Amino acid sequence: MSLVEIKNVSKKYGHQYALKDLSLNLEDNSQYAILGASGSGKSTLLYLMGGLDRADEGEVLIDGLALNKLNDEQMADYRNSRIGFIFQFHFLLPSLNCLKNILLPAEIGGHKVAPIKKRSLELVEHLGITHCLKKFPYQLSGGEQQRVNIVRALSLKPQILLCDEPTGNLDSDNSKKVTQLLKSLSKEFGSTLAVVTHDPAVAQQFDQKFMLKDGQLVNDAGRQGGDSVPPAPPEI
Ligand code: ADP
Numbered sequence: 001m002s003l004v005e006i007k008n009v010s011k012k013y014g015h016q017y018a019l020k021d022l023s024l025n026l027e028d029n030s031q032y033a034i035l036g037a038s039g040s041g042k043s044t045l046l047y048l049m050g051g052l053d054r055a056d057e058g059e060v061l062i063d064g065l066a067l068n069k070l071n072d073e074q075m076a077d078y079r080n081s082r083i084g085f086i087f088q089f090h091f092l093l094p095s096l097n098c099l100k101n102i103l104l105p106a107e108i109g110g111h112k113v114a115p116i117k118k119r120s121l122e123l124v125e126h127l128g129i130t131h132c133l134k135k136f137p138y139q140l141s142g143g144e145q146q147r148v149n150i151v152r153a154l155s156l157k158p159q160i161l162l163c164d165e166p167t168g169n170l171d172s173d174n175s176k177k178v179t180q181l182l183k184s185l186s187k188e189f190g191s192t193l194a195v196v197t198h199d200p201a202v203a204q205q206f207d208q209k210f211m212l213k214d215g216q217l218v219n220d221a222g223r224q225g226g227d228s229v230p231p232a233p234p235e236i
């Protein structure tokens with residue numbers, strides 16, 4: 001059984017399909033890029049896996065758990081206990097300093113904060129952002145903010161780390177570094193990593209790639225070698 005099983009999933013907004021009869025599997029402890037142009041359905045796919053939205057048709061199974069059968073409260077539990085999210089625009093709370101942002105999931109989830117704080121501070125040091133802890137998000141560069149965000153997303157050791165254009169706001173040098181960090185940290189934490197991106201340069205950093213077009217899987221680009229992925233137009 002795969003960790004994530006997406007079976008014949010469709011999602012419509014009005015009359016338009018955002019995802020159409022899409023099936024894919026993600027394995028435990030593995031790392032994937034999902035590449036597609038703007039509007040191809042990448043965010044929708046990520047939101048369905050992360051329990052932020054529900055499929056109209058088909059099934060999303062996580063470790064055998066059918067997300068469509070969960071009520072809203074169970075879905076919130078699922079998100080909090082198993083998923084780490086990273087978005088392009090960080091979503092750090094502007095009124096909290098970085099340490100408080102990092103510890104927010106632990107506090108919301110009612111966890112014992114001390115061991116999570118200890119682990120998170122080690123990661124903060126490893127990522128070279130100790131000087132950011134008492135600062136507020138607006139006082140940090142984009143790369144620093146994204147590193148704080150990564151620590152927060154990993155603070156509860158999520159089973160799945162879902163990243164929506166995590167490097168969309170960074171220059172190419174920082175983009176490469178952040179992607180490498182996501183890969184190495186997800187391995188270290190035993191989290192399955194799924195990064196959706198419109199940027200072929202980000203996708204090239206992954207051995208396993210899927211490509212989306214108009215809400216459908218084009219091919220398993222990973223099986224055909226990275227060079228078969230054509231360049232996508234810039235995100236609008
Ligand atoms: P991507 O992340 O690849 O840019 P999305 O998953 O955001 O693509 O969107 C896929 C399609 O669904 C697009 O045509 C988009 O306009 C549409 N869509 C996404 N979210 C909504 C929404 N909340 N309401 C209406 N249409 C939406």
Ligand code: MG
Binds near residue numbers: 042043044164
């Ligand atoms: Mg998107």
